[in-house]
Amino acid sequence: MFEPPIQRLVDELARLPGIGRKSAQRLAFHLLNTEEADALRLADAIVEMRRSVRLCSRCFNVTADEECAICRDPRRDPSILCVVERAQDIPVIERTGTFSGRYHVLGGAMNPIAGIGVEELRMRELVGRVETEHVAEVIVATNPTLEGDTTAMYISRLLKPAGVRVTRLASGLPVGGDLDYADEVTLGRALDGRKEL
Amino acid sequence: MALRSDQGIVLRSFPFGEADKVVILLSPNRGKLRTVAKGVRKTKSRFGGRLEPLTLVDLVLYEGRNLDTITQVSVIEAHPRLRTDLDAVLAAGTMVEFVDLVAQEDEPARRLFLLLRRGLETLEAGPVHPDVVTAFLVKAADAVGLTPSLVACAGCGTPGSFRRFSFAEGGVLCESCRTPGAYLLREGLVEYLAALADADLGNLPDADPSLSGEARGVARRFVEYHLERRLGSMAVADA
Ligand SMILES: [Zn+2]
Ligand SMILES: [Zn+2]
16 A cells, blocks of 8 residues: 555556556556656646547547548548447558548447447447438448457448448458468458459 | 366457456356456467357366466357358347356356257358247256246146246246236247247247247246346347
8 A cells, every 4th residue: 555645546547458556556656756747747638638539420530629530521532431349440440541431430349248239339320321421332340250240240231221332341361471370260251251363 | 287178169258458358158067167368369369260259169278276278279160150140140149148147167067058059050050040049048048947837837837738927936827826917928829938948949840920029028038037137138139
């Protein structure tokens, strides 16, 4: 046990993902021994981020404005929607530089085993957007897990009546990897998704 | 500090620490297994795809104080077709959820294991029979000692076909045993459930659309009543 103010910070830090007791103590003492201005800047950044960031009213990406930068960008093609589980998946896809449409953040994936269904996700909003934004193609970029696959199948069924094209990210082998390092499940899916040369 | 081999069906997993996962499996020999798979959330791991839910695997485990660590995994059956069929995944979800609720650690679960394996095998073969979840629930409840009384009165044991069903009493009730809360079930429903309880999951009798939905509802409520838990997966599937 430390003095109450230090202990309080250690407890808060230890609640962060990937931070154990030991790391929390190390960080707390680092913040104690650093320049006061540096520590306050960190505190201020957290407060500022929490106060100003909200969800884009169109795609539910994080933004400081009513709509996010991607939705406001006139060069983005509104007829292609990329559906992701979480807002933090957007920068990952943006970094590829190969997608020029807009996004839709579901807020998670269906998990029938844990009882996470469609009410917990932004499915109704997705259907609404497909209808009002004249979307021609929906690319489902959920994770290649049972939950992500289930969500993708549900979206495909849900959007069938709307007549929109629904595609799924191919899953396969990591670029630069060794074939004999892949597990048979991944390799099987790569075979299923093979392309004509 | 011992290594041992086992077999199991992956029920679910969740992230643990930076790159690990806790993987929950059902083993015929030891019931529910709580294991750690180290480093599987990194893309370089060759374990990742093998430990997805619904996969039947052979394992080599390193016995730890709290959780056993998986040192080797090989896939016996990954059920690849099942994963591409939404109705099959939802049905499998209920099977797995039920097993996860009732299985205990360090307690052999041979019947439950065989039933789950048969259920997944049946869903893999497809198409999904409308009563497969109902049959699974009634049979799996029986495997853990929650047998609904369908061909004899749950109160006095008198054999016969009765239509009053009590969730609290655990089955049908005769006229002299009937309680005020007992439901009058649709004609033929009790026999329908009894036939499902006796059938092999891979070879169920033809579904009757006029009874199928109510049979599912009765099986679900029966299980939920006695486990005192809701089956979230069925709420997802029925939404
Ligand atoms: Zn947006
Ligand atoms: Zn009786």
